[in-house]
Amino acid sequence: MLVETLREIKRQPIFSKKSLADKLNVSEDMVGNALEQLKRMGYLEEEKPSHCSRNCKFCSFNCSSSSLNTMVITPKGEKLLSSN
Amino acid sequence: MNTLALVGNPNSGKTTVFNALTGSNQHVGNWPGVTVEKKEGKFKFNGKTYNVVDLPGTYSLGAFSEDEIVARDFILKGNPDVVINVVDATNIERNLYLTTQLLEMKAKVVVALNMIDEAQERNINFDIEALSKELGVPIVPTIASKRKGIDELIKMSIELIDKDIKPNVKISYGEDIDREIKNLERLLNNKNFEYPSQWIAIKLLEGDKYIYELLSNDESLNSSTEFKDTIDRIKDNIDDYELKIVDKRYEFVNNVVKKAVKRPKEDVETKTDKIDKIVTNKWLGIPIFALIMLLVFQLTFAVGEDLLGGLMSEAMGALGEIIKNSLVKTNSPKWLVSFVSEGIIGGVGAVLEFIPLIVVLYMLMGILEDSGYMARAAYVMDNIMRALGLQGKTFISMIVGFGCNVPGIMATRTLDSKKDRMIATLINPFMSCGARIPVYLVFIAAFFPDKGGLVLFLLYFLGILVALLMGKIFSKTLFKGETSYFIMELPPYRLPSFRNVLRNMWDNVSGFLKRAGTTIFAVVTILWILAVLPLGVEPYSKNSILGQIGTFIAPIFKPAGFGTWQAAVGLFAGLAAKEAVIATLGMVYTGVGEGAALISAVQNAFTPLSAISFMVMTLLYTPCAATIATIRKETNSSKWALFAALYTFLVGWIGAVLVYQIGTLLGFS
Structure with a gap:
């Protein structure tokens, strides 16, 4: 299931849990678990933009990270996909 | 005394079960050697006392945290007589992953299917018998909060x-792994480890x-060549094995849930x-995004200016x-009165009076972001970005740039290729940051008071358009190459949380206030000194140092209509x-200061056409010093920082000149 989830993400890079669940015929909770596992095991990496730097002290606007949740398939993930 | 161990995911209601079992008969200590809290308690049943140990809440029993190690060590080495696995019935898949690991340990497990009432409220129904059969352990539905x-x-x-039964469910991990487990078990069997051989093998x-x-x-073991060879072989395939084992556990959980849990049929279309x-339709997506942004700006003016705008101005x-x-x-010295009333109040005050508008704008932007819409906007823009040879993620850094270009440029770090990162960095300054808003607002109030929302929208839109155009030019000239894709999860729509929206707004407004009291104050002080020197000249006049600097630069802007x-x-x-643009105008226009006086001065000095031209220049020209410093740092090159400063100035100047010259040709004034 993990490989299928990763493959599906590669195929459909902008996804919702529901669209993945429909495609993989599992529940949304299951997709959520699979995503967490893939991140934990280093196949998928959540991007947390480090917007703030020392330059921010000269800048007046927000440094809170955006709620846009982007990820990247790691080289380990790419290797897994190419070998499966 | 017999011991029962409680294990479960965080928030599964494990502590509530512990409290329900032991009442007030409990004490708290620490697990030896670690800082993990150890809770123990006792209860009596049929005249006999039992010990209960509440293990730390974990999602799995690996070795990723002290909590996991403490929990698994106690189950395997502490020899509890029974392990009570508290499972949250509303989140069954996630919780059963831990259960599979308990089964692998061959522990005597009873599952407390907790919060069963909440699951029923959500129409999640359990076939307890089937669940018990599939897991091979007894299941007891509980509502611990109600005992x-x-x-x-x-x-x-x-x-x-007292029963000599252990879980008999066997999870198969696939032929090769099962074979490897058996092989390892054989090698480990005669050793006296505190853990079961099969579990060690897994x-x-x-x-x-x-x-x-x-x-x-x-x-x-280490002297055994066979063991060494086995370990070497395992290490060569470790990623593959780990993945397969986790995968099989999920497969097992999925099968159990399919057989024993009935959920309401989810709407095929939610x-x-x-x-x-x-909103993500190929043809409608962009117009809808544009309409939503227009609505945001109209509302910003309707509430921030028409309703609240006068308050701050009057207060200042x-x-x-x-x-x-x-x-x-x-009887303060004349220079001090002049500095405070014309320099500080005129300069800093001119910036501060736009706070109501900025509050409203960032609250509305926060609502869009927290509702999940901004992710859709990025999705919709991805198609356009790709068509222009840009990476979809660039748009995310552009959205961040609407707040401030500094974090916007920092956000480009998430772009994988140098080509994408350079383009995103160089076009980010065209995103209209919040600091430019006061400039627009003064000119809108002076010339377009009834069309404020529309003008603001068009300026933001122009910023995006110019950024995309420059991005396309860069991708075809300076930074050629393949564009990589980006992965993003679209969250479900939800009602924005008041707290999140407020926090987003405060992040922006507090920074705005902070900067007004620091950077803007410092800039205004320097400008005021330049505006009253040399001694003897009329302050704020053409003959002051500031006036002379302005007179020297002014001819450049003559073709743009504001020379x-x-x-x-x-x-x-x-x-x-x-922000210093408006602070300076507030000071130099006859030293009148902020509010209506500044607007009136601007009306006398500009025409509607030159006002538009000036706003376009403000939108596009060289970004502030902090942004240039960030570009230098992110590109690790002074050359690129200088390039960014110069090319944006040129783009801004061309934009302003085009607006003014074409407008004049068309008969506008």
């Missing part, structure tokens, strides 16, 4: 203590460092799907009068910080 099912749980657990295949370390201390069908005016009168009454020394010096000050 329901607790007596049954105690009875079932105590009955199990952990070795999962790459558990703790277990590897444990075995490295065993001399007889509300989110229905909305997405429209009144404050200025009070401070000025106090200074005059206390006055005041406008030139305003733009010059904007190189330090964009």
Whole structure:
């Protein structure tokens, strides 16, 4: 299931849990678990933009990270996909 | 005394079960050698006392945290008579993953299917018998918060203590892994480890460092060539094995859930799907995004300016009068009165009076972001970005740039290729940051008071358009190459949380206030000194140092329709910080200060056409010093920072000149 989830993400890079669940015929909770596992095991990496730097002290606007949740398939993930 | 161990995911209601079992008969300590809290308690049943140990809440029993190691060590080495696995019935898949690991440990497990009432409320129904059969362990539905099912749980657990039965469910991990487990079991069987051989074998295949370390201390094992070869072979395939084991556990959980859990048939098309069908439509997506942004700006003006706009202006005016009168009454030196009333109140005040508008704008932007719409906007823009040879993620850094270009440029770090990162960095300054808003607002109030929302929208839109155009040019010239894709999860739509929206707004407004009191104050002080020197000249006049600087620069802007020394010096000050443009105009236009007086002065100095031209220049020209410094840092090159400063100035100047010249040709004034 993990490989299928990763493959599906590669195929459909902008996804919702529901669209993945429909495609993989599992529940949304299951997709959520699979995503967490893939991140934990280093196949998928959540991007947390480090917007703030020392330059921010000269800048007046927000440094809170955006709620846009982007990820990247790691080289380990790419290797897994190419070998499966 | 018999011991029962409680194990479960965080928030599964484990502590509530513990409290329901032990009442007030409990004490708290620490697990030896670690800082993890150890909770123990006792209860009596049929005259006999039982010990209960509440293990730390974990999602799995690996070696990723002290909590996991403490929990698994107690189950395997502490020899509890029964392990009560508290499972959250509303989140069954996630919780059963831990259960599968307990089954691998061959522990005597009773599952407390907790929060069963909440699951029923959500129409999640369990076939308890089937669940028990599939897992091979007794299941007791509980509502620990109401103490329901607790007596049954105690009875079932105590009955199990004396029974010599252990979970008989076997999870197959696939032929190659099962074979490897058997092989390892054989090699480990005669050793006196505190853990079961089969479990050690699984952990070795999962790459558990703790277990590897444990075995490295065993001399007889390490002298075995067969064992060494086996370990080498495992290590070569460790990622593959770990993945397969986790995968099989999920497969097992999925099968159990399919057989024993009935959920309400999820709508094939949810509300989110229905909305997405429209807002992410290939043809409608962009117009809808544009319409939403237009609505945001219209609302910003309707509420921030028409409803609340006068408040801050009046407050600043009144404050200025009070401070000025106090200074005059206390016979303060003339220069101090001038500095405070014309420099500080005129400069900083001119910036501060736009706070209501900024509050409303960032609240609305926060609502869009927290509702999940901004992710759709990025999705919709991805198609356009790709068509232009840009990476979709660039748009995310552009959205961040609407707040401030500094974090916007920092956000480009998430772009994988240097080509994408360079383009995103160089076009980010065209995103209209919040610091430019006061400039627009003064000119809108002076010339387009009834079309404020539309003008603001068009300026933001122009910023995006120019950024995309420059991105396309860069991708075809300076930075050629393949564009990589980006992965993003679209969250379901939800009602924005008041707290999140407020926090987003405060992040922006607090920074705005902070900067008004620091950078803008410093810039205004320097400009005021330049505006009153040399001594003897009329302050704020063409003959002051500031006036001379402005007079020297002004001819450049003549083709754009605002070749006055005041406008030139305003733009010059904007190189330090964009708010300084309006602070400077507030000071140099006859030293009148903020509010209606500044608007009236601007009306006299500009025409509607030159006002548009000036706003376009402010939008596009060289970003502030902090942004240039960030570009230098992110590109690690002074050359690129200089390039960014110069090319944006050129783009801004061309834009302003085109607006003014074409407008004049068309008969506008």
